[in-house]
Amino acid sequence: MNLHRLDLVSLQLFSLVARSGSISKGAELALLAVGAASKRITDLEAAVGTPLLERHSRGVTLTVAGQALHRHAQRILGDVDQLAADLSDYASGLVGVVRLWCNTSAVTQFLPKDIASFAQTNPGIRIELEEEDSNEVVLAVMDGRADIGIFADRTPAPGLQVMNYRSDRLGLVVPRGHALARRRSVRFEEAIEHDFVCLSKGTSLAKRLQAETEALGRRLKIRIQVRSFDAMCQMVAAGMGVAVLPRESILPHVKSMDLRQIELEDEWASRHLLIGLRDAAAVPRHVRMLIDHLCESPSRSKPPAQG
Incomplete structure (x- = not known):
């Protein structure tokens, strides 16, 4: 079996035949004569040493080996397309x-x-x-x-x-009407009396909050966990709890969602x-x-x- 002689035209043809279920249709899409296309498919089968297609009156279907070749051909052709795009970028001045x-x-x-x-x-x-x-x-x-x-x-x-x-600084975000909404600043120890909206456990922010809560000998009351700052703000606005977020990241949401941002006095908030x-x-x-x-x-x- 000598696969090093496989060429991209044959792989492209085989992929088109596999998708269309027809050698003649694949040849048409590849802009090849049917006879030339049929010979290329036969040469592919000879190279791999096993049939790739089951031929019948209504067209062709892939054998198990043909399915494997089709998967690899799609990946190879995709890599070639990406290579062409990358080289085109360099040709147009990409450094x-x-x-x-x-x-x-x-x-x-x-x-x-x-x-x-x-x-x-x-x-x-x-x-x-x-x-x-x-x-x-x-x-x-x-x-x-x-x-x-x-x-x-x-x-x-x-x-x-x-x-x-x-450098950034973390702040506490609460909905309008919350018990802490009128405060300019709070200690984290005061905030953990309330339900929290948090990021997922694997994030650095979630780990920081957990570590600081444990240092106080307390338990963080996590009501819901989400995957983004935007989702956290939406949950806070809906009354699901308070949240600790980078202050700069939530400025666009404070006014639009009618939230209140409160300074955290703790040193670790920097x-x-x-x-x-x-x-x-x-x-x-x-x-x-x-x-x-x-x-x-x-x-x-x-x-x-x-x-």
């Missing part, structure tokens, strides 16, 4: 691609403006942005799926080099968002350019030590 993973706090508060300003001066660099929990961001950088990551402090990042990106990468000395120039741009934030401060 490089940066795979940036970050948590929701970074996306909702800071990255839109920072990336937009970077793109204005560096149109040849494309940024592929993925939004994930802080732990997933760190794992993506560690295993090479991401070039750089942005995540919350207190997230274990063994082996990564880290630098500060931005956070650092960190940039992490595996080896600063080894990153390509276009990745370093984005890192330098992100690190020019005026709100940078010394990040806490990473454990």
